[in-house]
Amino acid sequence: MRIMVQKFGGSSVKDADRIKAVARRVINAKEEGWHVVVVVSAMGDTTDELIAKAKQITARPPRREMDMLLATGEQVSIALVAMAIDSLGYPVVSLTGAQAGIVTDNVHTKARIQQVGAERVRKELNDGRIVIVAGFQGINAENDITTLGRGGSDTTAVALAAALSAEVCEIYTDVDGVYTADPRIVPDARRLDDISYSEMLEMASLGAVVLQPRAVEYAAMHGVRIYVRNSYNNNRGTYVQEERVMEKDMVVVGVAHDTNTAKISITGVPDKPGVAYRLFSRMAAENINVDMIVQTTKADGLADIAFTTSRDDAQKACEIVENVKNELNAESVRLNETVAKISIVGAGMVTNPGVAARMFEALAEENINIHIISTSEIKVSCLIDEDRIKDAVRAVHAKFGLVAATA
Numbered sequence: 001m002r003i004m005v006q007k008f009g010g011s012s013v014k015d016a017d018r019i020k021a022v023a024r025r026v027i028n029a030k031e032e033g034w035h036v037v038v039v040v041s042a043m044g045d046t047t048d049e050l051i052a053k054a055k056q057i058t059a060r061p062p063r064r065e066m067d068m069l070l071a072t073g074e075q076v077s078i079a080l081v082a083m084a085i086d087s088l089g090y091p092v093v094s095l096t097g098a099q100a101g102i103v104t105d106n107v108h109t110k111a112r113i114q115q116v117g118a119e120r121v122r123k124e125l126n127d128g129r130i131v132i133v134a135g136f137q138g139i140n141a142e143n144d145i146t147t148l149g150r151g152g153s154d155t156t157a158v159a160l161a162a163a164l165s166a167e168v169c170e171i172y173t174d175v176d177g178v179y180t181a182d183p184r185i186v187p188d189a190r191r192l193d194d195i196s197y198s199e200m201l202e203m204a205s206l207g208a209v210v211l212q213p214r215a216v217e218y219a220a221m222h223g224v225r226i227y228v229r230n231s232y233n234n235n236r237g238t239y240v241q242e243e244r245v246m247e248k249d250m251v252v253v254g255v256a257h258d259t260n261t262a263k264i265s266i267t268g269v270p271d272k273p274g275v276a277y278r279l280f281s282r283m284a285a286e287n288i289n290v291d292m293i294v295q296t297t298k299a300d301g302l303a304d305i306a307f308t309t310s311r312d313d314a315q316k317a318c319e320i321v322e323n324v325k326n327e328l329n330a331e332s333v334r335l336n337e338t339v340a341k342i343s344i345v346g347a348g349m350v351t352n353p354g355v356a357a358r359m360f361e362a363l364a365e366e367n368i369n370i371h372i373i374s375t376s377e378i379k380v381s382c383l384i385d386e387d388r389i390k391d392a393v394r395a396v397h398a399k400f401g402l403v404a405a406t407a
């Protein structure tokens, strides 16, 4: 049985016309001989609107009730898509996450899929039906509805593709695929034909939000081949898979940026063992994700430490640092919320020297100051002032020759 999973995001099902277009696309695949499983998101901005509704009632809605609320968005979409397909004369059935066997842990609003019991889906496919599954939602051991975090429909699609051994998981969105940079900032950014899981994971985590990072992780773990494409056309999209076909000179595949970041520094802490531990173990205990970290040693046995967190966590992180400052008699604590991170990503970096230097050259030519640098095998990130981020992305993108060939 050749199975294809197709996932349609909110913009692809935002109104009746788009839903009918989705129905036709699904039927085309069916006509080509595929068994088709369709995963859909909530229509348009529905999820945002539901969140706003909850906020009108209370600032702190219980997470379980949040999930009960948010899951309704996807339920509307599956029913409408199923009706559209039925009206064109094809056998179809819609299923909630629970009906499709998406079992998660108990972490309401950020649940992780633990198991996919796809028997029902398989039975419906065997009976010749197109199966429409509500993305983003699952069920926990107590039979309560859970949701998978923003963008979670991607993960539903990948998890079903893995459980069904689907040949491909198509993710339909409103752009042609994965780009070398955000096309809204770099108009001549180029669509990539292929990107590896690890590169995509970096791009996704760095703010290029075509795919939920968890979906990429899940796909890598289970070897699911993802094809990101545009639901508005039939253009070639981007494959996310194990090995990308290395295009010539493509040491760097993309430039990502993230403005949801803040820098916190503490100066004049004692330069002795245990200080970093004291600071960062408390961040961990409060579930605060720390990204870049630098420590510099000063004269007379003192050191400065600076690090970044997301802006949502910045205040909380600052409180922790203030406490540590008082305990250690340190000099000062500073918070800077007008920074942004620019990163280059590419698996070829490991074997090519001088990649980081070229990035710094591009920033120097623009007279952009770097606060913090961090590197991994496939990524170099620089923290800079937020008001220069667009200049930085354009300059670095051009420096690495990522611009599209002019037609």
Ligand code: ASP
Pocket: 009, 010, 041, 042, 047, 048, 073, 135, 136, 149, 150, 151, 152, 153, 154
């Ligand atoms: N509707 C959910 C959201 O807006 C899930 C998704 O679209 O993937 O985040």
Ligand code: MG
Pocket: 009, 151, 154, 209, 210, 211, 212
């Ligand atoms: Mg999405």
